[in-house]
Amino acid sequence: MQDETSRAKPRVLIVEDNLGDVELLRMALHTANLDCDVTVIDDGRDALDYFANPASPLPDLVVMDLNLPKNDGLEILEAMRANPRFERVPVAVFSSSSSPQERARVANLHVDRFIAKPPDLDEYLNIGWTLKDLLAKPASSI
Amino acid sequence: MRAFRDIPIKQKLVVAILVTTAAGMLLSGAGILLADNILFRNNLQRDLAALSRIVADNTTAALAFNDASTASETLAALRARPHLVSACIYRTDGTILASYHRLGATQACPAPAAQSGIRSLGDNLVVSQAIMLQNRRVGSLVILYDLGEIGDRTRLFGAAILGVLLASSVVAFGLSGKLRATIATPTLRLVEAATSISKTRDFSIRAKKLSGDELGVLTDAFNEMLASIQSRERELRQAILDREAALTEADNARKFLETTLGSIGDAVISTDMEGRVMFVNPVAQAMLGYSPEQTIERPLEEVFRIVNEFTRAPVENPVSKVLREGSIVGMANHTVLISREGKEIPIDDSAAPIRDGSGVIQGTVLVFRDVTARRRAQEITRRLASIVESSQDAIVAHDLEGLFTSWNNGAQRIFGYSAEEMIGRPTSLIASPEDGDEMPEVLARIRRGERVDQYQAPRRTKDGRVIEVSITVSPILDELGRIVGASKIARDVTEQVRAAKHLAELNAALRVSNDRLARSNEDLERFAFVASHDLQEPLRMISTYSQLLVRTYPSAAESQTKMFIDYILGGTKRMRELLADLLAYAEIGARGDDPASAVDMSLVLDKVADNLKTSIDESGAQITVDRLPIVKAHEAHFIALFQNLIGNAIKYRGPLPPRIQVSMEQKDGNMRFAVTDNGIGIAPEYREKVFVPFKRLHGKNIPGTGIGLAICQRIVERYGGRIWVESEEGHGATFRFTLPFELLSNRES
Numbered sequence: 001m002q003d004e005t006s007r008a009k010p011r012v013l014i015v016e017d018n019l020g021d022v023e024l025l026r027m028a029l030h031t032a033n034l035d036c037d038v039t040v041i042d043d044g045r046d047a048l049d050y051f052a053n054p055a056s057p058l059p060d061l062v063v064m065d066l067n068l069p070k071n072d073g074l075e076i077l078e079a080m081r082a083n084p085r086f087e088r089v090p091v092a093v094f095s096s097s098s099s100p101q102e103r104a105r106v107a108n109l110h111v112d113r114f115i116a117k118p119p120d121l122d123e124y125l126n127i128g129w130t131l132k133d134l135l136a137k138p139a140s141s142i
Numbered sequence: 143m144r145a146f147r148d149i150p151i152k153q154k155l156v157v158a159i160l161v162t163t164a165a166g167m168l169l170s171g172a173g174i175l176l177a178d179n180i181l182f183r184n185n186l187q188r189d190l191a192a193l194s195r196i197v198a199d200n201t202t203a204a205l206a207f208n209d210a211s212t213a214s215e216t217l218a219a220l221r222a223r224p225h226l227v228s229a230c231i232y233r234t235d236g237t238i239l240a241s242y243h244r245l246g247a248t249q250a251c252p253a254p255a256a257q258s259g260i261r262s263l264g265d266n267l268v269v270s271q272a273i274m275l276q277n278r279r280v281g282s283l284v285i286l287y288d289l290g291e292i293g294d295r296t297r298l299f300g301a302a303i304l305g306v307l308l309a310s311s312v313v314a315f316g317l318s319g320k321l322r323a324t325i326a327t328p329t330l331r332l333v334e335a336a337t338s339i340s341k342t343r344d345f346s347i348r349a350k351k352l353s354g355d356e357l358g359v360l361t362d363a364f365n366e367m368l369a370s371i372q373s374r375e376r377e378l379r380q381a382i383l384d385r386e387a388a389l390t391e392a393d394n395a396r397k398f399l400e401t402t403l404g405s406i407g408d409a410v411i412s413t414d415m416e417g418r419v420m421f422v423n424p425v426a427q428a429m430l431g432y433s434p435e436q437t438i439e440r441p442l443e444e445v446f447r448i449v450n451e452f453t454r455a456p457v458e459n460p461v462s463k464v465l466r467e468g469s470i471v472g473m474a475n476h477t478v479l480i481s482r483e484g485k486e487i488p489i490d491d492s493a494a495p496i497r498d499g500s501g502v503i504q505g506t507v508l509v510f511r512d513v514t515a516r517r518r519a520q521e522i523t524r525r526l527a528s529i530v531e532s533s534q535d536a537i538v539a540h541d542l543e544g545l546f547t548s549w550n551n552g553a554q555r556i557f558g559y560s561a562e563e564m565i566g567r568p569t570s571l572i573a574s575p576e577d578g579d580e581m582p583e584v585l586a587r588i589r590r591g592e593r594v595d596q597y598q599a600p601r602r603t604k605d606g607r608v609i610e611v612s613i614t615v616s617p618i619l620d621e622l623g624r625i626v627g628a629s630k631i632a633r634d635v636t637e638q639v640r641a642a643k644h645l646a647e648l649n650a651a652l653r654v655s656n657d658r659l660a661r662s663n664e665d666l667e668r669f670a671f672v673a674s675h676d677l678q679e680p681l682r683m684i685s686t687y688s689q690l691l692v693r694t695y696p697s698a699a700e701s702q703t704k705m706f707i708d709y710i711l712g713g714t715k716r717m718r719e720l721l722a723d724l725l726a727y728a729e730i731g732a733r734g735d736d737p738a739s740a741v742d743m744s745l746v747l748d749k750v751a752d753n754l755k756t757s758i759d760e761s762g763a764q765i766t767v768d769r770l771p772i773v774k775a776h777e778a779h780f781i782a783l784f785q786n787l788i789g790n791a792i793k794y795r796g797p798l799p800p801r802i803q804v805s806m807e808q809k810d811g812n813m814r815f816a817v818t819d820n821g822i823g824i825a826p827e828y829r830e831k832v833f834v835p836f837k838r839l840h841g842k843n844i845p846g847t848g849i850g851l852a853i854c855q856r857i858v859e860r861y862g863g864r865i866w867v868e869s870e871e872g873h874g875a876t877f878r879f880t881l882p883f884e885l886l887s888n889r890e891s
Contacts, residue, residue, distance in 0.1 A: 020687065024686060096682065119685045120685075120689070
């Protein structure tokens with residue numbers, strides 16, 4: 001608990017190709033008064049590279065869309081979970097569909113939140129609070 | 143003599159030889175002795191005469207001169223003759239001038255005889271010799287000669303003869319051994335042969351011929367006799383064997399006949415000349431119902447009662463008919479035997495006379511059999527024949543040469559040829575020349591005993607049409623199981639074949655259009671899925687950023703902009719709903735679903751009621767659910783199905799609170815579900831349209847996209863069922879759907 005204040009700004013990695021959603025996510029984080037460093041990767045290939053590179057900074061939270069160009073979110077999740085370094089980083093899957101089939105796809109990949117992108121603006125902005133909760137959670141409790 | 147007669151021939155021969163030898167020797171000896179005696183005596187007499195003359199001559203002078211001493215000296219010379227007993231010279235006056243006497247001799251000289259000569263005196267000879275001088279007798283010389291010399295000779299000879307006899311006997315005995323061999327051996331052989339034969343009764347033994355003499359002849363005769371005996375004996379033995387064989391044969395024949403008659407399937411009765419029963423075999427006993435004791439010697443009519451089947455009149459006893467006609471007679475048709483118990487048995491019989499060796503009738507034999515089975519068989523045959531004749535199929539048969547042996551009416555109808563035209567004609571007559579004749583190949587397979595499955599082949603009819611027939615071939619077997627032909631059943635399937643071909647074409651076309659349809663359906667599903675999924679994304683952007691626009695520019699909230707943005711938002715919302723419904727609709731048809739499980743429809747209804755709780759509470763709807771089955775299905779489908787139907791019933795309610803009943807009945811092999819409401823109902827013209835996707839009967843006043851019933855239809859059809867609505871406008875509606883009975887789960891609720 002004490003660590004949280006003494007620490008530098010939390011790092012949030014957003015893997016999302018739709019810049020509209022990236023903008024809304026930034027607003028949502030802002031709405032929840034979350035002061036953080038946001039890194040955006042808008043390509044599946046780049047995301048795989050990020051998690052394969054030892055020099056990549058360790059994020060405190062990953063928000064990932066499943067539908068990405070080149071390599072899809074499932075592949076990236078698998079690669080990330082296979083890497084001990086990123087193994088315990090909390091992940092929120094950010095999907096345009098709330099269908100059970102979509103949820104089932106990530107069921108075995110140790111996802112901390114499954115968030116369907118809401119059509120309502122307020123609901124969207126409230127996602128910020130959900131992400132803040134995820135950041136506040138110690139990684140060990142996952 | 144008896145003793146001699148009984149001694150063995152060997153010894154007899156020895157005795158005979160010895161006796162013969164001895165007798166010969168004795169006789170010859172005696173003869174020789176006698177001859178010698180006589181000769182000796184004669185010689186002695188001549189000698190003595192000569193001696194006496196010599197002595198007389200020599201003493202003449204002495205006598206003349208009366209000189210006694212000279213005379214004595216002359217006489218003394220006679221000393222050389224030992225058997226000369228005495229010699230005396232007598233003077234004419236009878237006095238003795240000189241004498242000589244053998245030493246020891248006592249006898250005086252006998253008186254001289256008047257004449258010269260020799261005379262016997264006892265054992266002595268007396269020789270008187272006149273002594274002459276100038277033809278005047280001057281004296282006499284008398285000599286006494288003892289005949290003891292002869293006795294000596296005789297004794298000597300006797301001893302010699304005895305010796306010779308002994309020697310010859312020994313020789314004869316020795317020889318007898320050899321002689322015995324030549325005579326006795328053949329005899330003994332004969333004896334041995336005879337003994338052996340009498341002991342062993344083996345007449346093949348022969349005595350060996352050892353000589354050409356009488357014994358040889360005897361041996362020959364003996365052997366001949368043996369040969370004759372042997373052949374007689376052989377004949378006798380053969381005769382015995384023949385007789386025994388004949389007896390055995392007769393016995394066998396009797397047993398054979400007994401067994402044959404005992405095991406024969408036919409009933410056999412034999413009678414004597416008077417028609418009395420002499421023999422009844424077991425089959426006949428069984429048919430007549432009498433034991434053998436009850437039938438033997440009874441008149442045939444009493445135990446063998448036969449009547450005409452139809453007239454019931456007694457049929458003439460076949461035995462009397464045989465005796466009258468003397469030949470084999472058959473029985474009239476439709477003869478029925480009435481057994482002792484009164485059972486009636488249709489029989490078929492024949493009777494024949496029994497004749498002895500000379501052809502004289504001794505009795506009759508009656509053979510009959512129960513023809514019930516045969517009649518049945520005939521009836522079956524008749525029935526089969528009538529089936530064959532009345533069959534619509536061609537039923538034909540042909541032999542192994544491929545020549546038709548039978549041809550029924552059906553064949554005539556199908557091929558146009560009559561039986562008269564086809565019997566004896568080759569099968570190739572109905573082959574279709576363009577298509578080749580498979581029949582020789584089929585025939586070859588039948589000949590090899592191979593099975594021929596049903597097959598189709600083209601045939602040419604009498605009027606030249608080519609038809610298609612379905613043919614079943616089976617081999618025809620004779621009693622020994624040999625294949626003698628083939629039976630064929632042919633059915634004209636020309637129409638079926640044409641129809642099948644047509645059907646196949648239709649099917650092919652259908653398959654093509656079905657494939658096309660399935661493909662387009664699949665495409666549609668994929669399109670619907672992708673569209674509903676991917677179209678959500680930009681729609682969400684429009685909706686979210688429209689809202690953001692109003693927030694970012696608060697002044698717009700009061701202006702017309704706000705109204706426009708509300709329209710945008712209304713449109714996006716409506717579009718989202720439509721896309722969601724489209725997705726739901728598309729997902730129902732999606733392949734590769736989880737396997738169906740047992741779904742309890744009652745529980746499905748519980749969940750639906752739960753989902754619709756708000757509208758149920760708001761509307762005050764009452765839902766009654768009958769007992770529902772457990773169905774092999776996907777639960778989500780039936781939740782959607784019932785939720786749409788019940789939701790509609792509530793949504794399109796009338797002025798009264800909704801009353802909804804869910805029930806199920808079994809009808810036409812299906813489960814038939816019904817959801818009945820008391821709502822506003824549906825006008826007849828819309829009963830079909832309500833199931834069209836996005837088709838609505840109502841405006842915006844009642845929310846909805848019009849996909850609900852389309853989804854219901856899609857679900858029901860997915861399970862092979864059908865859905866429809868029965869309704870009158872204003873009087874509620876009943877939505878019914880069926881599910882195949884196979885979907886009913888075995889698991890009981």
